[in-house]
Amino acid sequence: MTFFLVSSAIKVFVVFNLIMVGVALLTLLERRVCAWMQDRLGPNRVGPQGILQPAADGLKNFLKEETSPAMADKTLFTLAPLVSFVPALLTFGVIPFAAPLPTRWGLVPMVVADLPVGFLYILAISSLGVYGIVLAGWSSNNKYALLGGLRASAQMISYEIALGMSTVAVILLAGNVTLSQVIAQQQQALWFVIPLTLAFVIFFISALAETNRLPFDLPEAEGELIAGYHTEYSSMKFSMFDGDAVLWGVGHPLYQLGFDRRSECREDAGHAGRLRPQDVRLPFHLHLGPVDAAAVPLRSTDGARLEGAAPAGPAVYHAAGGGDLVRPDPARLGLWSRHGLGSRGPQCRAADRARVVA
Amino acid sequence: MLLSPALAISAVLFTLGVAGVLLRRNAIVIFMCVELMLNAVNLTFVALAQSLGLGGQVFVFFVMAVAAAEAAVGLAIILAVYRHKQSVSLQNMNLLKDG
Amino acid sequence: MTGTTVDLIWLAPALALLGFVLNGTLALARPTAKTLVSTIGAGVLLAAFGVAIAVFSAFTGLHAPTEAPVVFRYWSWIPVGTLQVDFALQVDQLSLVMLLVVTGVGSLIHLFSIGYMKDDPGYARYFAYLNLFVFFMLVLVLGASFPVMFVGWEGVGLCSYLLIGFWFTEEVNANAGRKAFIMNRIGDFGFMVAMFMIFWSTGSLDFDTVFAHAPTALTAGGTAITVITLFLFLGCTGKSAQIPLYTWLPDAMAGPTPVSALIHAATMVTAGVYLVARCNLLFALAPVSSAVVAGVGALTALFAATIALQQWDIKKVLAYSTISQLGYMFLAVGTGAMTAGMFHLVTHACFKALLFLGSGSVIFALHRAYHHTHSHEDAQDMRNMGGLARYMPWTTALMWIATLAIAGIPPFSGFFSKDEILTAAFARGSVEPIWLVFWGLSLVAALLTAFYMTRLMIYTFHGPNRTGEREQTHLHEAPWILTGPLVVLGVLSAAGGLLNVPELYHGGEWLHHWLEPVTQPGAALRPEAPLASGTEWMLVGVAVAVAVIGIVGAWQLLKPERLVPARNAPEERGLARILRNKWYVDEIYDALIVRPLVWFSRVVLWQEIDQRVIDGAAVNGAARGARALGWANRWIQSGQVGTYVAVFVVGVLLILWRAMG
Amino acid sequence: MTLTVFWIFGVIAMGSGLLCITRKNPIASALWLVVTLFALAALFVLLDAQFIAVLQVLVYAGAIMVLFLFVIMLLNLGRPGPTDIKGPLGLLGATVLAGALLLLLRPLGEAPLPAGIQLPPGTVATLQQQRGMVGSVATPLFDTYLVPFEIASVLLLAAIVGAVVLAKRKL
Numbered sequence A: 001m002t003f004f005l006v007s008s009a010i011k012v013f014v015v016f017n018l019i020m021v022g023v024a025l026l027t028l029l030e031r032r033v034c035a036w037m038q039d040r041l042g043p044n045r046v047g048p049q050g051i052l053q054p055a056a057d058g059l060k061n062f063l064k065e066e067t068s069p070a071m072a073d074k075t076l077f078t079l080a081p082l083v084s085f086v087p088a089l090l091t092f093g094v095i096p097f098a099a100p101l102p103t104r105w106g107l108v109p110m111v112v113a114d115l116p117v118g119f120l121y122i123l124a125i126s127s128l129g130v131y132g133i134v135l136a137g138w139s140s141n142n143k144y145a146l147l148g149g150l151r152a153s154a155q156m157i158s159y160e161i162a163l164g165m166s167t168v169a170v171i172l173l174a175g176n177v178t179l180s181q182v183i184a185q186q187q188q189a190l191w192f193v194i195p196l197t198l199a200f201v202i203f204f205i206s207a208l209a210e211t212n213r214l215p216f217d218l219p220e221a222e223g224e225l226i227a228g229y230h231t232e233y234s235s236m237k238f239s240m241f242d243g244d245a246v247l248w249g250v251g252h253p254l255y256q257l258g259f260d261r262r263s264e265c266r267e268d269a270g271h272a273g274r275l276r277p278q279d280v281r282l283p284f285h286l287h288l289g290p291v292d293a294a295a296v297p298l299r300s301t302d303g304a305r306l307e308g309a310a311p312a313g314p315a316v317y318h319a320a321g322g323g324d325l326v327r328p329d330p331a332r333l334g335l336w337s338r339h340g341l342g343s344r345g346p347q348c349r350a351a352d353r354a355r356v357v358a
Numbered sequence B: 001m002l003l004s005p006a007l008a009i010s011a012v013l014f015t016l017g018v019a020g021v022l023l024r025r026n027a028i029v030i031f032m033c034v035e036l037m038l039n040a041v042n043l044t045f046v047a048l049a050q051s052l053g054l055g056g057q058v059f060v061f062f063v064m065a066v067a068a069a070e071a072a073v074g075l076a077i078i079l080a081v082y083r084h085k086q087s088v089s090l091q092n093m094n095l096l097k098d099g
Numbered sequence C: 001m002t003g004t005t006v007d008l009i010w011l012a013p014a015l016a017l018l019g020f021v022l023n024g025t026l027a028l029a030r031p032t033a034k035t036l037v038s039t040i041g042a043g044v045l046l047a048a049f050g051v052a053i054a055v056f057s058a059f060t061g062l063h064a065p066t067e068a069p070v071v072f073r074y075w076s077w078i079p080v081g082t083l084q085v086d087f088a089l090q091v092d093q094l095s096l097v098m099l100l101v102v103t104g105v106g107s108l109i110h111l112f113s114i115g116y117m118k119d120d121p122g123y124a125r126y127f128a129y130l131n132l133f134v135f136f137m138l139v140l141v142l143g144a145s146f147p148v149m150f151v152g153w154e155g156v157g158l159c160s161y162l163l164i165g166f167w168f169t170e171e172v173n174a175n176a177g178r179k180a181f182i183m184n185r186i187g188d189f190g191f192m193v194a195m196f197m198i199f200w201s202t203g204s205l206d207f208d209t210v211f212a213h214a215p216t217a218l219t220a221g222g223t224a225i226t227v228i229t230l231f232l233f234l235g236c237t238g239k240s241a242q243i244p245l246y247t248w249l250p251d252a253m254a255g256p257t258p259v260s261a262l263i264h265a266a267t268m269v270t271a272g273v274y275l276v277a278r279c280n281l282l283f284a285l286a287p288v289s290s291a292v293v294a295g296v297g298a299l300t301a302l303f304a305a306t307i308a309l310q311q312w313d314i315k316k317v318l319a320y321s322t323i324s325q326l327g328y329m330f331l332a333v334g335t336g337a338m339t340a341g342m343f344h345l346v347t348h349a350c351f352k353a354l355l356f357l358g359s360g361s362v363i364f365a366l367h368r369a370y371h372h373t374h375s376h377e378d379a380q381d382m383r384n385m386g387g388l389a390r391y392m393p394w395t396t397a398l399m400w401i402a403t404l405a406i407a408g409i410p411p412f413s414g415f416f417s418k419d420e421i422l423t424a425a426f427a428r429g430s431v432e433p434i435w436l437v438f439w440g441l442s443l444v445a446a447l448l449t450a451f452y453m454t455r456l457m458i459y460t461f462h463g464p465n466r467t468g469e470r471e472q473t474h475l476h477e478a479p480w481i482l483t484g485p486l487v488v489l490g491v492l493s494a495a496g497g498l499l500n501v502p503e504l505y506h507g508g509e510w511l512h513h514w515l516e517p518v519t520q521p522g523a524a525l526r527p528e529a530p531l532a533s534g535t536e537w538m539l540v541g542v543a544v545a546v547a548v549i550g551i552v553g554a555w556q557l558l559k560p561e562r563l564v565p566a567r568n569a570p571e572e573r574g575l576a577r578i579l580r581n582k583w584y585v586d587e588i589y590d591a592l593i594v595r596p597l598v599w600f601s602r603v604v605l606w607q608e609i610d611q612r613v614i615d616g617a618a619v620n621g622a623a624r625g626a627r628a629l630g631w632a633n634r635w636i637q638s639g640q641v642g643t644y645v646a647v648f649v650v651g652v653l654l655i656l657w658r659a660m661g
Numbered sequence D: 001m002t003l004t005v006f007w008i009f010g011v012i013a014m015g016s017g018l019l020c021i022t023r024k025n026p027i028a029s030a031l032w033l034v035v036t037l038f039a040l041a042a043l044f045v046l047l048d049a050q051f052i053a054v055l056q057v058l059v060y061a062g063a064i065m066v067l068f069l070f071v072i073m074l075l076n077l078g079r080p081g082p083t084d085i086k087g088p089l090g091l092l093g094a095t096v097l098a099g100a101l102l103l104l105l106r107p108l109g110e111a112p113l114p115a116g117i118q119l120p121p122g123t124v125a126t127l128q129q130q131r132g133m134v135g136s137v138a139t140p141l142f143d144t145y146l147v148p149f150e151i152a153s154v155l156l157l158a159a160i161v162g163a164v165v166l167a168k169r170k171l
Helices: A002-037 A053-063 A074-094 A118-126 A129-139 A143-174 A179-188 A197-210 A235-256 A290-300 A312-319 A349-357 B003-023 B027-052 B055-085 C005-029 C034-062 C093-116 C123-142 C146-164 C171-202 C207-217 C223-239 C248-254 C257-266 C268-278 C280-285 C287-308 C314-335 C338-373 C393-407 C413-429 C434-461 C480-500 C510-525 C533-557 C574-580 C582-636 C641-660 D002-022 D026-046 D050-074 D088-110 D123-131 D135-142 D146-167
Strands: A098-103 A106-110 C070-080 C083-091
Touching: A002 A053, A002 A074, A002 A106, A074 A118, A074 A129, A118 A143, A118 A179, A118 D050, A129 A143, A129 D026, A129 D050, A143 A179, A143 A197, A143 D050, B003 B027, B003 C641, B003 D002, B003 D026, B003 D088, B027 B055, B027 D002, B027 D026, B027 D050, B055 D050, B055 D135, B055 D146, C005 C034, C005 C070, C005 C083, C005 C123, C034 C093, C034 C123, C070 C146, C083 C093, C083 C123, C083 C146, C093 C123, C093 C257, C093 C268, C093 C338, C093 C480, C093 C510, C123 C146, C123 C257, C123 C268, C146 C171, C146 C223, C146 C248, C146 C257, C146 C268, C171 C207, C171 C223, C171 C248, C207 C280, C223 C268, C223 C280, C223 C287, C248 C257, C248 C314, C257 C268, C257 C314, C257 C338, C268 C280, C268 C314, C268 C338, C268 C510, C280 C287, C280 C314, C280 C510, C287 C314, C287 C434, C287 C582, C314 C338, C314 C413, C314 C434, C338 C393, C338 C413, C338 C480, C338 C510, C393 C413, C393 C434, C393 C480, C393 C533, C413 C434, C413 C480, C413 C533, C434 C533, C480 C510, C574 C582, C641 D088, D002 D026, D026 D050, D050 D135, D123 D135, D135 D146
Parallel strands: none
Antiparallel strands: A098 A106, C070 C083
């Protein structure tokens, strides 16, 4: 019990920090790529290659004065950014970021909570993000904000259906809604993005709409609504609204995660309980998959806006080393069978071979 | 073990829903109170499913489907009414009344 | 299924139906394609006649005469519990005779129509109706059960209505059609009641089953069989224009003349005779009904003949003549002489068709003449004719043949058939004296028949011409398409008697033997009434003498030279006026039935029952009651949803309280 | 331990339910209802119905209540204005009726379950272990209750059509 609590706390802490740092760095990356595509310099002053720019921005946001409209509903006005930000972080609680780690106290799954209904959990939690936007728009007591909020919520409610439907294909293919097993399926065969290209395209478009990114940025349309639902927000509260971009991270376990040729099943490492160097490796590994590759240029066409952290989610995921570190070794570690994966569970080819030999 | 408290909570929630319906005039709030009642029933279903089989959980599923359909149509009706009367108060929904 | 040509019997009605469908389509789509219409219309009839002949010859080769009829069951039509009615056709001796008459005479009349209706704008419609009529007539005569026959029965009524009102733009014609239809409905009611009772008492409606069960299921002479047969006969009086339902037939002359020939003389109106002949067993079981049939027949024969004496419209004379002759047929079948009745039916079909077509030819000629001079004289009034023999020799000769046939002059066909009827009635009279009265009536009718037919011939074809100076130059013999069928019918009218030459003249009585399988069961139940051959010779002599007296008397009494054209004619007086007005039967019906009925409908049913009781008390009363109830209860409907919810919750609480004990 | 957690969430549910029906502002009511729904989801988890709990959040909190909020905002009803809560008389009536209802419902919690159909404790948990969290609900859903399931889908379709038709500006 104690061990569970301690390990969970550590995992939460690590994941939270990785996400925040990852988002910051990816914001920088996005801005630099945007600038590069639009033939300008971009942020390059703070630190080497502008690497400290996110820190500077953060500092600035913390120090800025917070404003609040006089007629606003104070409680909701304060609550709204949190409601937007927290669910986005919560989704990361069920995303596995590495293979289970053998420690002295037993096998530690590298996921904050490996829910049996993890996939549905992501859908459920991510659908709550709309509250933040609706409340922000309404509580600002500003007609632009209200219109932006209405537009945003309408758009998000609408595209949630498409988003959910496009992921149903993944569930059908995997035959499971537990994320760790969905990942295991992909490790054994191939990324689901390949057989499910159409579903992925729908997912991608819906995700753009869900996060109000171009070309679905009508709720924040500056030309007519100033900045939509967060018109009245400033400083740190303003920054927190970008948390919903984390949705991008979700696409990875579903479509792309953990297929890595380097992680071949190794016969010689077939024992639990002993820590090995490659198991604890947590490199800052930027592994741009198709999801990110598509997201960045799209974002970059909107050069005037720099505050977003478009591919934050995938970046965070990769920052956590997901691409490499989810060990494709479930049979050896005997983790997956606990969930009753049965015959459909991933079987290590090498392990099979070895068993036949034996 | 958890059945009795669950049923007690369910009863209280249901009563709250009934009280809300009786207490309020705003059609939307009344609608929400109805949802509260539905949820109280859901709680009963789930609690009893523990000892009487998973059929109860399936029924929760159906209740949710019905609630979703009801919410969609009901809110659309409220919108239509609002467009006519510029109000969602039940006091003003008396077109059928004589006069 | 017999495996012979008889199996093709379905082709005959099917061909007629095909003709109707094609011509009906043409009537709607391309009414001007008259060549195509005539080809189809007459072609299907000739083909059906061919089928009839083929079936007839196959049937004669197939069967020993005593065997059961061949029944073809095509599909189950009304399967309701114990009532199982198939759509079935029946081929036996009786239906074959009718089949040949219908298709044969029908073919000739179709051919005649091609010429007669040539310039009519409704040409295609006319042929469509005519083909449909033939189809229904064939269903009527070939049907193997009462319901199938009834389909044909109703269908010919419909076609009759359509064709009487063929020129429906004139109200007189439309009214005549309606009159025929309504009168027929009264008869049909009788038919249907008879059907219900037959099913009730024998449990079936198929002819073979009914006739097999009838002698055991029904007491001979009992109430049930008497009522059944009387209701059947009510149907016959409607369809075959007997007293009291005959008045529609003279009015039916409003239709085109070939229609009068085909439907209202040769085929449809004989359906009643056919029905009685078909049900001869039932009538044999009910002596009272037989007497009624014979009596009504004899009375009608005389009554219609008296009216025919003083008609001026050439077609009306023939119409009353038809009624009169149908009376003879009913006298025959009522007497039990089925063969005689059927024999007269066949010969009458020939000579009456000939008479009608001949009159059609005359009307055609007069109409053409008046058309040339744009005169609006009546082309059917005999007072406008006279001396037509000069212009129309063929028609005159053929009409004379038919007149001699109908008058009963040997050796024309009518002599044999009518004589057989009279003999049969007299013979029956030796057992039951009432038949001697019938015999007397029909003998008088025979005298009148000879008289009025001669009158018709004299006024039409002899004496001076009264058509008019200018019109005379335009009077011609009709074209061959009209005259050709007349010639064929003339031959048949003259020689038709050969069909059933009695033993008296050492004839074979072919028709008698042919029909024996059908008539035998009924005949076996009737008392034998043999006549000495001397008596028979005496009867023949009386009949011929009566006919000759009629003709000569007419020739002596009537003075065609004194006649004036219709527009100058003076009012008749006395008996002539009564006869001219048909004994005022229409007026009596109007006063006794129509007006009281209209009064009853208008005053009692409409103004009292419908307006006061139903509209006032029931409909408005219900509305008033509902309004009062609503008024009393409307305080519940406060319109406040909150109140409703509160009441609802109280209700739920009450239910819960009850449930919790 | 479990019972304590259960009661904590139960009290949250009941308290927020009470706040839901007593807040003047419809938006506040809606948000308190959302809290109730979350608390109920937690109760569902504790009652071995994780799948239903997720659905509760997904359908109620994520869709239905958002729709409510959306409509309230669309009609701009959340602004300060006259309260829609009925006066003292209405309050009295509602309290009396609701109290009577609660009194009537009280024996239900104490009534014993019919013995014959009761499952041994832990059956549901075992079943979920065997078939998986979703599978244990899905199997009866697509098996015993297939026809109601299809009817529910038709109902949803009808609701979609009905909502579109009703919400259209001009019929």
